[in-house]
Amino acid sequence: MSRVSIDNLWMEYGDQVVLERICLDIPSGEFCAMVGPSGCGKTTLLRLLLSMEQPTRGSIRIDGQPLAAEPGPDRGVVFQRYSAYAHLTVQENVVLGLEFARAPLFGKLWGAKKRQALDEVRHVIDAVGLDQARDKYPGELSGGMQQRLSIAQALVRKPRILLMDEPFGALDPGTKAQMHDLVRALWRAERMTVFMVTHDIKEGFGLSTRVLAFDKVRHDPDAPQAYGATITLNLPLDDKPERAEIVRP
Numbered sequence: 743m744s745r746v747s748i749d750n751l752w753m754e755y756g757d758q759v760v761l762e763r764i765c766l767d768i769p770s771g772e773f774c775a776m777v778g779p780s781g782c783g784k785t786t787l788l789r790l791l792l793s794m795e796q797p798t799r800g801s802i803r804i805d806g807q808p809l810a811a812e813p814g815p816d817r818g819v820v821f822q823r824y825s826a827y828a829h830l831t832v833q834e835n836v837v838l839g840l841e842f843a844r845a846p847l848f849g850k851l852w853g854a855k856k857r858q859a860l861d862e863v864r865h866v867i868d869a870v871g872l873d874q875a876r877d878k879y880p881g882e883l884s885g886g887m888q889q890r891l892s893i894a895q896a897l898v899r900k901p902r903i904l905l906m907d908e909p910f911g912a913l914d915p916g917t918k919a920q921m922h923d924l925v926r927a928l929w930r931a932e933r934m935t936v937f938m939v940t941h942d943i944k945e946g947f948g949l950s951t952r953v954l955a956f957d958k959v960r961h962d963p964d965a966p967q968a969y970g971a972t973i974t975l976n977l978p979l980d981d982k983p984e985r986a987e988i989v990r991p
């Protein structure tokens with residue numbers, strides 16, 4: 743279970759209000775697409791959900807519990823830019839995620855624990871379709887394969903919540919379509935709650951169960967930083983569009 747509840751969240755950097763009055767209640771297992779103009783704070787909200795930053799005001803809860811202050815294995819992340827070590831193979835890169843989680847002091851597992859980790863890693867590498875490439879280095883992979891590796895790195899720790907920041911933005915249309923199928927299948931199999939930032943509206947509507955649109959509803963021409971973006975549309979795609987919650991200025 744991983745219900746995400748956000749209560750009156752604000753995020754400010756100095757005198758710049760980036761996000762204001764964010765209220766959300768996302769049932770466990772939803773796939774949320776986050777859309778909105780550049781700079782309106784979508785990545786900032788992902789960083790808050792990861793505990794990479796703390797909100798200025800308001801709270802985030804998962805299943806009723808306040809979010810842990812530090813990033814944890816319950817939340818995985820996939821960025822647009824790949825985050826693999828160039829000198830490690832696909833398998834070694836994925837193992838590393840488990841080693842850091844399970845042996846935080848030395849970052850290394852041995853014996854039975856290492857064998858168990860390798861089993862889990864093999865399973866994830868197969869699931870993302872990189873079984874033929876497990877001994878290759880990131881530099882030897884295509885863009886789509888590198889993105890599969892990023893997804894494997896996030897999934898190996900079995901996150902309850904998967905956060906993705908424009909994960910397919912750099913991929914060609916064919917590879918993108920393949921990655922959409924893969925992510926939908928993994929989401930269904932793992933029953934994660936997913937938040938995905940995208941600039942591609944078609945992708946957002948095609949993949950998700952809910953679209954969240956961000957924008958500013960208040961403007962001060964003399965002080966453009968005074969107001970932040972909020973959620974202007976919270977649209978569950980199973981429901982009819984006219985039932986969407988629309989915030990007006």
Ligand SMILES: Nc1ncnc2c1ncn2[C@@H]1O[C@H](COP(=O)(O)OP(=O)(O)OP(=O)(O)O)[C@@H](O)[C@H]1O
Pocket residue numbers: 755760778779780781782783784785786787
């Ligand atoms: N660490 C930081 N310190 C100061 N300002 C920041 C910081 N991080 C983000 N910002 C500002 O917050 C605003 C929102 O940035 P954010 O990256 O969340 O937007 P975004 O909606 O994800 O944009 P894009 O769609 O272009 O990726 C921007 O004005 C940015 O400059």
